[in-house]
Amino acid sequence: MEITSKDRAWYALALKVASESMCADMHGCVLVRKGTVIALATNRDTTHPASNIYLKDSLHAEQRAISKGVRTYQAKLYSARYHTNPQSAPCQMCDMMIADAGISRVIYHDGAKLVKVRVG
Numbered sequence: 001m002e003i004t005s006k007d008r009a010w011y012a013l014a015l016k017v018a019s020e021s022m023c024a025d026m027h028g029c030v031l032v033r034k035g036t037v038i039a040l041a042t043n044r045d046t047t048h049p050a051s052n053i054y055l056k057d058s059l060h061a062e063q064r065a066i067s068k069g070v071r072t073y074q075a076k077l078y079s080a081r082y083h084t085n086p087q088s089a090p091c092q093m094c095d096m097m098i099a100d101a102g103i104s105r106v107i108y109h110d111g112a113k114l115v116k117v118r119v120g
């Protein structure tokens, strides 16, 4: 599936968002629907809300973007990683959330180039 100049622009925004992550491994996610940004998120380290104990796993940028309560049906999701290794494919758990949210396209970096895949 062809990467368009708009895809490159939205991915560049996801990369800028990733650069603002407070995590050691910096990820950013942008959701676009009908040509408009509907959600932005970085990944985030977490502590359990009740016990205040630091949890090993962070909330992923994709999870946080999808969880913002926006209408994700047929949106495009851009996943970026601010790192010398730009590989930013969503993990298996995020893949399931992406499919469940009705997102139609996912654009990420495979380590060598941008990739666009159809979801569902």
Ligand SMILES: [Zn+2]
Pocket (backbone or CB within 6 Å): 060, 062, 090, 091, 092, 093, 094, 095
């Ligand atoms: Zn994930």
